[in-house]
Amino acid sequence: FRVKNSLYNLVNGASGDAKDAVVILEKTPFQEENISDLLKKHTRLKLQMSNDIYSTYHLYPPPQLSEIKTTVVYPATEKHLQKYLRQEVYLIRETGEDYRNITLPFIQSQSFSIQWVYNILEKTAEADRIIHENPDSSNGFVLIPDFKWNQKQLDDLYLIAICHCRGIKSLRDLTAEHLPLLRNILHEGKEAILNRFGVAGSQLRIYLHYQPSYFHLHVHFTALSYDAPGCSVERAHLLSDVIDNLELDPQYYQKRTLTFALRADEALLKKFQEAGKA
Amino acid sequence: FRVKNSLYNLVNGASGDAKDAVVILEKTPFQEENISDLLKKHTRLKLQMSNDIYSTYHLYPPPQLSEIKTTVVYPATEKHLQKYLRQEVYLIRETGEDYRNITLPFIQSQSFSIQWVYNILEKTAEADRIIHENPDSSNGFVLIPDFKWNQKQLDDLYLIAICHCRGIKSLRDLTAEHLPLLRNILHEGKEAILNRFGVAGSQLRIYLHYQPSYFHLHVHFTALSYDAPGCSVERAHLLSDVIDNLELDPQYYQKRTLTFALRADEALLKKFQEAGKA
Numbered sequence: 001f002r003v004k005n006s007l008y009n010l011v012n013g014a015s016g017d018a019k020d021a022v023v024i025l026e027k028t029p030f031q032e033e034n035i036s037d038l039l040k041k042h043t044r045l046k047l048q049m050s051n052d053i054y055s056t057y058h059l060y061p062p063p064q065l066s067e068i069k070t071t072v073v074y075p076a077t078e079k080h081l082q083k084y085l086r087q088e089v090y091l092i093r094e095t096g097e098d099y100r101n102i103t104l105p106f107i108q109s110q111s112f113s114i115q116w117v118y119n120i121l122e123k124t125a126e127a128d129r130i131i132h133e134n135p136d137s138s139n140g141f142v143l144i145p146d147f148k149w150n151q152k153q154l155d156d157l158y159l160i161a162i163c164h165c166r167g168i169k170s171l172r173d174l175t176a177e178h179l180p181l182l183r184n185i186l187h188e189g190k191e192a193i194l195n196r197f198g199v200a201g202s203q204l205r206i207y208l209h210y211q212p213s214y215f216h217l218h219v220h221f222t223a224l225s226y227d228a229p230g231c232s233v234e235r236a237h238l239l240s241d242v243i244d245n246l247e248l249d250p251q252y253y254q255k256r257t258l259t260f261a262l263r264a265d266e267a268l269l270k271k272f273q274e275a276g277k278a
Numbered sequence: 279f280r281v282k283n284s285l286y287n288l289v290n291g292a293s294g295d296a297k298d299a300v301v302i303l304e305k306t307p308f309q310e311e312n313i314s315d316l317l318k319k320h321t322r323l324k325l326q327m328s329n330d331i332y333s334t335y336h337l338y339p340p341p342q343l344s345e346i347k348t349t350v351v352y353p354a355t356e357k358h359l360q361k362y363l364r365q366e367v368y369l370i371r372e373t374g375e376d377y378r379n380i381t382l383p384f385i386q387s388q389s390f391s392i393q394w395v396y397n398i399l400e401k402t403a404e405a406d407r408i409i410h411e412n413p414d415s416s417n418g419f420v421l422i423p424d425f426k427w428n429q430k431q432l433d434d435l436y437l438i439a440i441c442h443c444r445g446i447k448s449l450r451d452l453t454a455e456h457l458p459l460l461r462n463i464l465h466e467g468k469e470a471i472l473n474r475f476g477v478a479g480s481q482l483r484i485y486l487h488y489q490p491s492y493f494h495l496h497v498h499f500t501a502l503s504y505d506a507p508g509c510s511v512e513r514a515h516l517l518s519d520v521i522d523n524l525e526l527d528p529q530y531y532q533k534r535t536l537t538f539a540l541r542a543d544e545a546l547l548k549k550f551q552e553a554g555k556a
Contacts (some may be wrong), residue, residue: 025316026336026341027305038303044341048428051403052394056425057348059303063322066344070323070335089502090480093518202368202556206513221362224367224539227510231486234502236511238537240371259516261502278480 006083007271013143022084026069035250039067053071087263099172102271107169107215119215120144121164131159132192139181140164143192146220148229154199159225161185168217171210171237171258176250179243186239193221207236211260211268233260297353300362304347304426307433316343347428357515359388361491365541369512370550374533377450380549385447386492395494398422398443409437415458418442422472423499426507432477435501439463446495448537450490451514454528456522460536463497464517485514489538489546512539 026223030038044060073080094103095176119125121142134140141163163181168174174182190201202225212218219239222228230236246250262269262278272278286297308316322338327492351358370459389415397403399419412418417439425430425435441459446452452460483500488509490496500506508514523530540547550556 023317025308025309025313030305034431035303038346039301049404049407051397053351053353054394054425055350055352057350058344058428059348060341061344061346062341063338063344065342065499068316068337068339070334070342072333073331074333075331084520088481091502093478135379191326196407202370203366204369205510205512223370224512227447227505231511232483232505232509232510233514238511240535241536244535257518257522259518 010136017207020081021072022072022076022080024071024073024084026071028067028069031123049216055114073118087265089261089263090269090278091259091261092278093257093259093271095257098272098275099254099258101266102209102275102277103172105267106271112214114214114216115164117162117214117218119267120162131196132188134184134188135164136184137164139184141181141185141188143189153216154197154223156226156228157197157204157221158226158228159189159193161189161219161221163217163226166216169215170212170217171208173217174242174246175255176246179246182239182243182246186243187217189221189248194221206229206239207231208239208242209235210237210258212236234259282528284542288320298359299352300349300351300354300358302362304349306345306347306428307431309431319462320409330358335343347426349425353363353387360543363543365543366548367539367541368556369537369539370547370556371535371537372550373535376550377532377536378551380451380547380555384546384549392492392494395440395496398440409474410466412462414462414464415442417462418458419463419466419497421467421499432475432501434504434506435465435475435477435499436504436506437471437480437499439467439497439499441495443455444494447493449486449520449531452520452524452526452531457524460517460521460524464503464521467497467499481486481513483509485509486517486520488515488536489513489515489540495517512537 018051038061043062046058046060048056048058050056107117116125120130123130123255126144129144130142131145132143141161143159143161146158146160149156163182163185168178174206186206189206190204193199193204194201205220205222206227207220208218209220209230220230220236222231242253245256249255262272269278283358316339318335324336324338326334326336328334357361394403398408401408404422408420409423409502410421419439420439421439424436424438427434441463443459446456464484467484468482471477472479473484481502483498483502483504483506485498486496487498498506498508498514500509523534527533540550547556
């Protein structure tokens, strides 16, 4: 949240100027060694509700057990303020027609560079990071650790399969002709991760995003026990389900209504609003 | 985490028995009206690091500003304990046939009490918490805040719609005949939340769980910006998609392969393993 200098004054005792500050407060996860203190020491409990074997309480812990991480940016520029302001998010239900009339023209009007994707596929960048490759130009792909994963622990395992074929923008472009590609990604991806990291396919969440963050078909592989960003139901589509849907109906993703969230400042939201669809 | 009765004793002062309890502690989101108190009142600040315009502090808030939501299940059965212990998880792909041969007989062999659900529907518990009710015995439901939500801030808004009709165990039982019920839940649920809490339907994630944690049909309503537990793609099914699927094919959920995760110690996983399906 954004605070004016009065709050910053509190923080450092300065006064008299009118500069903005950003103050970020974060509750930190419980530390296991503090749990028993938390339940015993100077802790006040207030019953909230009770039903059968279930009850809920308010617990008021002593200050030393409820530390809040506080970050201050001072003086803060307008750019800092924008970065930390909370954005509302809105759910969009995009029909096949909405995609063709609103989303597709919008994507085509944008010029997001995906040179970094081509660099990976052409081995001019990150070649040493490739975990597996199927070099077929139609049905092949490159499997590579995601930027967000440091590969130091398996808890947050995160890899990306990027297809060699260019021009498949997203889920919306997939038809039955892509089934061999999708099956290769599913089966070879699992096998490569088992061989390299010892993690079985049954412990992986394998999915596509819609909307994706870049418009070149790619598939996410994350540890099932990892609550990965972007794995929630309004954005993620399990690759196995995608394959089933295309087997059922080759035009499934051209016809189907798809749901996704947009932040208030995203240009695509404005397009949907202008069309009276949001 | 699992605690023995000593901790529960702390909670209610009872003693002498040796029954297990489950105690769940959750830090709740900040409440906007408390922020300025948090920064002013009796709050101790300790500088951690400072670099240019950035600095970080430890802030130790007074107890009344750092409430912890505490949920107690007592006495807890082995099943409750299992539910909350950390475990390896495995992804299952359950075909319609697997459901009939493995999952359904398993559910029927269990006797997990859902008396607390009937208490709500019959108004013998939590009647004052009901936000909305459609009393129709086939197509009606009760909308109630979830246990996990304290209703003090909208960031983690969480309500549950519980249908009046008994015997709909899960998504797997849904057919086109349930469309009126599902549409009522979708439309009246949104409207009631808008009226009571001022949150628009486009800012809600509305979904069913498969597998659910209890076998009486219910629908989750959570704030879209809240990363709610159980909203990931391998468990959540958007109500709008469920309605679309049933409109497309009345038998969709009897035929379709559904994916879900099971923890290593869950009895249902053993059933799938015995059948050579996991």
